[in-house]
Amino acid sequence: MTAPFPTLQLDLIAEIERDRQLPLYAKRDIALVRGEGAYLFDSAGNRYLDAMSNYGVAALGHADPEYTGALLDQLQHLTTCHQSFYNDARAAALAAIGQIAPAGLNRTFFSNSGAEAIEAAIKFARVTTGRNHFVAARRGYHGRTLGALAITADPKYRGPFEPFGAEVTHVPYNDAEAIEAAITEQTAAVILEPIQGEAGVYPGEEAFLRAARTAATTYGALFIADEIQTGFRTGAPFAISASDVTPDILCSAKAIANGFPIGVTLVTDAVSEAVPAGTHGTTFGANPLACRAVVATLDAFEKRNLYANSTAIGTKLIESIEALGSPKIRAVRGRGLMIGVELKERVTPTLKAMQERGVLALPASPVVFRLLPPLIWGDEQVDEFVTALEGALA
Ligand SMILES: Cc1ncc(COP(=O)(O)O)c(C=O)c1O
Numbered sequence: 406m407t408a409p410f411p412t413l414q415l416d417l418i419a420e421i422e423r424d425r426q427l428p429l430y431a432k433r434d435i436a437l438v439r440g441e442g443a444y445l446f447d448s449a450g451n452r453y454l455d456a457m458s459n460y461g462v463a464a465l466g467h468a469d470p471e472y473t474g475a476l477l478d479q480l481q482h483l484t485t486c487h488q489s490f491y492n493d494a495r496a497a498a499l500a501a502i503g504q505i506a507p508a509g510l511n512r513t514f515f516s517n518s519g520a521e522a523i524e525a526a527i528k529f530a531r532v533t534t535g536r537n538h539f540v541a542a543r544r545g546y547h548g549r550t551l552g553a554l555a556i557t558a559d560p561k562y563r564g565p566f567e568p569f570g571a572e573v574t575h576v577p578y579n580d581a582e583a584i585e586a587a588i589t590e591q592t593a594a595v596i597l598e599p600i601q602g603e604a605g606v607y608p609g610e611e612a613f614l615r616a617a618r619t620a621a622t623t624y625g626a627l628f629i630a631d632e633i634q635t636g637f638r639t640g641a642p643f644a645i646s647a648s649d650v651t652p653d654i655l656c657s658a659k660a661i662a663n664g665f666p667i668g669v670t671l672v673t674d675a676v677s678e679a680v681p682a683g684t685h686g687t688t689f690g691a692n693p694l695a696c697r698a699v700v701a702t703l704d705a706f707e708k709r710n711l712y713a714n715s716t717a718i719g720t721k722l723i724e725s726i727e728a729l730g731s732p733k734i735r736a737v738r739g740r741g742l743m744i745g746v747e748l749k750e751r752v753t754p755t756l757k758a759m760q761e762r763g764v765l766a767l768p769a770s771p772v773v774f775r776l777l778p779p780l781i782w783g784d785e786q787v788d789e790f791v792t793a794l795e796g797a798l799a
Contacts, residue, residue: 521668581610
């Protein structure tokens with residue numbers, strides 16, 4: 406069966422997806438076909454406030470004119486270019502990343518997704534230390550390639566694909582003593598999200614992050630910060646900068662290119678020097694189109710004050726949700742525009758009710774829903790969200 410494109414018929418779109426895709430995702434019953442700023446539109450023309458930005462990707466919102474213009478310009482010049490040649494868009498992306506990278510993370514490896522950024526980090530940590538033991542957190546999420554999956558905690562994702570090559574110890578998140586005890590002279594790296602996302606939005610405590618950093622330094626292990634979800638939305642380029650911890654490796658993806666697929670692994674000079682030439686690479690990595698997307702995105706974050714906006718709007722969101730005083734809400738937590746709302750019941754009915762009221766949000770565990778909206782939200786979107794939530798919880 407062939408579908409006319411673009412098609413506006415939900416039934417036809419849904420039928421083809423159901424018949425042709427591996428049934429790996431539970432589907433929500435709308436087809437999203439267009440976006441504009443903070444809003445998405447379905448095939449019937451209904452408008453939705455986007456409180457998820459595809460799991461934290463579309464940080465500038467949808468169809469941003471400046472971003473789109475930059476990509477169109479790049480499409481007309483060069484989209485693919487092997488890394489054995491120099492390239493202007495790649496150099497511009499490296500320079501832009503250099504402006505925001507934590508101190509000492511001078512070297513960049515580009516790939517095509519978050520999991521690939523983690524995969525590179527695992528390989529680099531192995532080759533730098535000559536060790537194969539990793540310490541990660543329970544309920545941590547790092548991706549679905551086999552290496553990234555080995556350090557991901559949830560048995561739902563791991564179980565069907567075990568055993569893994571790497572040896573991993575999972576400790577409770579925010580348990581400083583446990584992480585100190587787990588890191589030994591066998592450990593290649595400790596890998597942590599500065600705020601756990603998938604687990605239910607749990608900010609990492611300073612003492613925990615610092616204990617992990619200190620133990621890693623003591624035993625010659627590396628500290629890897631997984632900023633794939635936290636990056637750019639907590640009031641600063643990277644969430645780890647709220648602590649006094651400096652990682653040896655930092656992984657980014659999602660928002661850094663506003664929807665163009667990319668993975669970024671930042672490392673110190675020492676790690677870079679330990680990775681022998683030719684031992685890692687990818688055909689699509691560092692392609693000019695992805696690099697131009699990074700430049701346009703980082704430029705917009707800075708020029709439009711979107712770090713400060715994330716803090717201001719995030720604070721307003723948390724306060725407004727708390728002010729609802731709903732007996733169904735157990736806790737509201739997060740930083741900037743990465744917010745978790747824990748309910749005293751399962752979140753699926755609330756997410757459905759919000760969708761019916763024109764708002765799209767995400768689960769982050771069975772009882773937590775998550776807000777990862779575009780960073781361009783203003784007061785109007787906060788009011789719209791809170792009104793929909795109030796109705797959904799009623
Ligand atoms: C913290 C974290 N790490 C890694 C990943 C994997 O990224 P990707 O889905 O692009 O492979 C994700 C994706 O949700 C994530 O949130």
